[in-house]
Amino acid sequence: MSTTTQTLAGTSWKEGVKDAIPLLGGYIPVAISFGLISVQSGFSVVETILISAFIYAGASQFLFVAMAASGAPLWLVVIMTLLINARHIVYGPNLSPYLNHDKKWLPLMHGLTDQIFALAHARLPQLPEHARIGWYTGAAMLAWLSWIAGTALGAIAGGELTQRWPLINDILPFALPALFFVLIVPRCNNRLWTLTIALSAVTAIILKMLGYPNVAIPLAAMSGAVLFYTLKNQRLLGGH
Amino acid sequence: MDTSMWLALVCIAIGTYLLRLLPYIWMKRNLAKKQAEDGIDAMPTWLTILGPTMIAAMFGTSLVPAHSDMFSWLATGVGILITLGVWTRTRSMGLPILCGVVAFGMITLFFVL
Incomplete structure (x- = not known):
């Protein structure tokens, strides 16, 4: 164990990069699409790249570009994009028990996307405390830079890329559900958690198919949490 | 982009960052305070459940x-x-x-x- 700990201390950021590689399959095709759509909506290449670098939140970037291009009031654009990102509120608190008091964590919170949260939530508890910041930096930087690079690629040559390799957009994004699946399946080690996770996933699928992709994640997560409490209370009552 | 569009972009970027940062700082302070008071784990149970259910929803x-x-x-x-x-x-x-x-x-x- 101590050997593993020492090894991780020296190469923790490399471990983070390695763990985040599956994210690229989901990030790059979506970032290429965003770059392409943003330029087609009238933003320049530089503006498009800056949007990805500083907002760095997929769904809200698409919404920002679409609403801005349609001439919606800017105050409404700001409110709507922030509402979509409101689900991020629970990510930091969930990770905080695993993070030390190093001030470097503050700027690193910019990289706390859905996918990095899911990855960090599974991996940080397995790492020794001193290796966590290095691991997170490696994983978050790879994800952020791939998002920016994918956006640039899409803004500059997105049309040609999607014409030449149309299946890139269809196949590579499957890395994301596969990644989430691998991260969540170890939790299904008892009936309570299996049912909770199954209900959350099924509710999210239904809500997305019904045309509510933006509320699907928070609502599905809350439905799972309600089921968890209900089953747990029933078990407690049954025990008495 | 005109000035108002840049302003909107800056507002969204800062707002998104704060949505990620402030809850983390709040929980960190809360944990430190609770641990100093009585040494118990101050992490609310609902948060520990919401983490995995968010991943399942994603x-x-x-x-x-x-x-x-x-x-x-x-x-x-x-x-x-x-x-x-x-x-x-x-x-x-x-x-x-x-x-x-x-x-x-x-x-x-x-x-x-």
């Missing part, structure tokens, strides 16, 4: 194929089953994802071509 939304036809769902189902099969054997992260994507891609290509 899994659900990302699972829905872009083209929701029978073949896309078949490819999705096979991809997830292969991912599960390889994960059960290896308990690792990279290989199950790679195999899942390859299986998904093969089924997609088979029905597209």
